[in-house]
Amino acid sequence: MCLANADRVDKFFVQHLSLDAEDAVMLHHRYYKEYGLAIEGLTRHHKIDPLLFNKEVDDALPLDEILKPNPQLRRMLEDFDRSKVKLWLLTNAYVTHGNRVIKLLGVEDMFEGITYCDYAAEKLVCKPDREMFLKAEREAGAPSTEECYFVDDSHLNCRHAQAHNWTTVHFVEPILPPPETPASKYQISDLEKLRSLFPQFFKKDTA
Template sequence: MIAQAPPERSTALCTYPDGSTMDDAKTARPADGKLVVFFDIDNCLYSKDAGVAEMMKGKIRAYFRRLGLSDEEAKDLHSHYYREYGLAIRGLVRHHAVDALDYDKHCDAALPLDEVLKDDPRLRKLLSDIDRDKCHVWALTNAYKIHATRVLKLLGIADQFEGVISCDYGAGEFSCKPEAAFFLDALEHVSTPPPPASSLYFVDDSALNVRGAHALGWRHCVLFDEGGAEEGRLGGLDKVPGSPPATGTADGDAGGGAAEGSPQVSVVHDLEELRSLWREIFKTSEPNGSTAAAA
């Protein structure tokens, strides 16, 4: 097999809460100096215990078999394409002339998500406690927009995001995390000019994706390692503690971890840990129960 050349730039798709997408008639908002927080979606905003990954794996391998592959070939190619391209569909597009939208129709869009994903009040509270006077909050996913927006709605948190940046399956060849083109295009969707790396916060359940963002200098990268099996894939990246001590600096540096001002990588096993790790982006609770912006 000879892989086709990757696209020269990303074809990331930006979808807004009203369902519209960024096109020639809609451009990114002017930069305003706020921090930008990116959340991955699948296996990050919901637990792996929901079983979505296993359901998705079954649909994907069934699609491989539709191409005339045996069960063993489907298993091997699925794993190979995921490792090689970040998404199985990219391997299918490059080597099997598969229509990515047809793939999505039979795989992601065919998942019975409404049977396993429900409103998550705890997650909604976490997201709503992010200080929007200081931050913009976006979803950043390798899924197509239909699946991404569907998950957010089922979790009851769609309104907590200013938009969803996803892969554009309709573009044929496209980039995805952890490729630099995808990350850089995502920033172009957020503002004009794009926000600086020093203002970026990112959480993902894939060590590979975290490494990709860290390599670009994204300031605060977090690996959500729910099961504890992913951290080893961060390689030799220096990690700061998941819960900085009270003596940490005002911008969340832990002291004794990464050098102040350098890109940081942390590992959490529960998204609630972000409250202590990223104190500066959350509103604080007053004794009377009201909230106020963190200093």
């Protein structure tokens, strides 16, 4: 989660739960650690409307000031062999936020679909819940669990994805220290490393 978004989440906790700043930060981190995203805790314990959260936090974030087109990311995505790989997004954000991010990065046409946390649903389903992984498999038309490959920057999500028998890659930001306990079999700090990890999925002249 970027710092700007974390600040907005903290302010949401302060405003809607009548907490002071310190307690808001602590509760935010607790819910993120326990559930994978803050809105799960807000919905479960405080009956907060997820769509209100999305409106005041994710959709209000000035992403156009933070995210710019990423040519290197686009080249890597273009180099996947589409006869062997279906690129699919899996996000705990609402669909509006997910689509906004990939559009600003200039890669919105690189994915065949998106599985998102439906904030309008009666019950939220999100990573790392097993139901979210099953939902992604259904929506992406995955032939089997064993043929799913997952890249995520959350230690919690990666642990659960690997337990679900997905081939899992934990992406750790270069500025962060590596976790004491690996989340999954694979761990990288540069997405370009995917080329050497899984050369079979890239076009022969680019892997």
